[in-house]
Amino acid sequence: MEQQALDGILVVSLEQAVAAPYCSRLLLEAGARVIKVERTEGDFARDYDSAVNGESTYFVWLNGGKESVVMDLQCDEDRELLRKMIQQANIFLQNLKAGAVERLGFDYDQVKKLNPGIIMCSISGYGNQGEYSKMKAYDALIQAESGLCSVTGPPGQPSKVGSSVCDISTGLTAYGEILKALLKRGRDNIGSHVECSLFGVLSEWMAVPLLFYEYGEKLLGGTGMDHPQIAPYGAFQTGDGPIFIVIQNPREWQLLCEKGLERPELTNDPRFSSNEKRVENREELKQCFENIFKKMSRSEVSRKLLAAGIACGNINSIADLALHPALQRRTMEVNGKTFSTIRRTGDASRKALAVPEKNEHGDKLREEFKTASDSTKAK
Secondary structure, eight states: OOOOTTTTOEEEEEOOSSHHHHHHHHHHHTTOEEEEEEOTTOOGGGGSOOTBTTBOHHHHHHHTTOEEEEOOTTSHHHHHHHHHHHHHOSEEEEOOSTTHHHHHTOSHHHHHHHOTTOEEEEEESSOSSSTTTTSOOOHHHHHHHTTTGGGSSSTTOOOOOSSOHHHHHHHHHHHHHHHHHHHHHHHHOOOEEEEEEHHHHHHHHTHHHHHHHHHHOOOOOOOTTSOSSOSSEEEEEETTEEEEEEOOSHHHHHHIIIIISSOGGGGGOTTTSSHHHHHHTHHHHHHHHHHHHTTSOHHHHHHHHHHTTOEEEOOOOHHHHHTOTTOOEEEEEETTEEEEEEOOTTOOOOSOEEOOOTTTTHHHHHHHHHTOOGGGOOO
């Protein structure tokens, strides 16, 4: 089997919900071994639903291939077990509520005494300083706090994004920071503590509307399927359904007018001659397009636009996604049964990963680390 980038790396993850489990899943797909430490009642993401062979959709998405051990970290024996795992780990990841690891004795100052070379990653809601640092934080709440909801959805109707975009973006960011820390440790042999907050990550993603407000003096709001700053860029009705069209530059605008619409005079129409003017006159532009498109079927419009080199596509449902020809899939196992899920871009693994039952590997892991000694610390 081809060697993977993180073969031989041990991750101990004190994780729950989505952000940290997504990060540790990426580490696992890169070859790392991931020990998932669960609370006595288990990761609460197990209980979101029971759609996939009796297990939660969120949990099976995030936890295939991990080793599950339940620990009661109020118990001296289990805290000692976690210390022994940390002594051997390369990475210690945690996303417990603010202040929890400090109270348990697993803040970075204590962890690096156990293992000076370890990379510790802490994921929080708002960071570890300021009045918000002690507040609970969840995906939709941070979408609301960061302003994302205000620029999502129809005009005047703030809406959250339909996937866990905050958790996912934070997990991805944490993954990148951990890889950077591993590279640094490869040069100087010194461990480090990296920190990511849900609010910090998602607020940075809001840089464009914030800059537009502070320097363009315009407060962007939700525009439904339209782009707030680019036109044409959105959904247009055809004779039998909507089609999504994207124009990014003057050359594409010219091609759309000349070949896609067969209305070359629109190229220099004073209402539409620049992107800013097209945004100002968006409704007139939309009406002009739809007067043409409604005389054709969606497939006819699509063929014509694609032949002209114009980016366009369908507005699909999840049922459509399930049958999409570009969708890549992989097989996983849960509760003794296989199921099909999406293969992430960059995941080269061909093994059918098994989603662990709660504490499935507890006895084995307790035996493995029972005799662990300081001499086996990760280098």
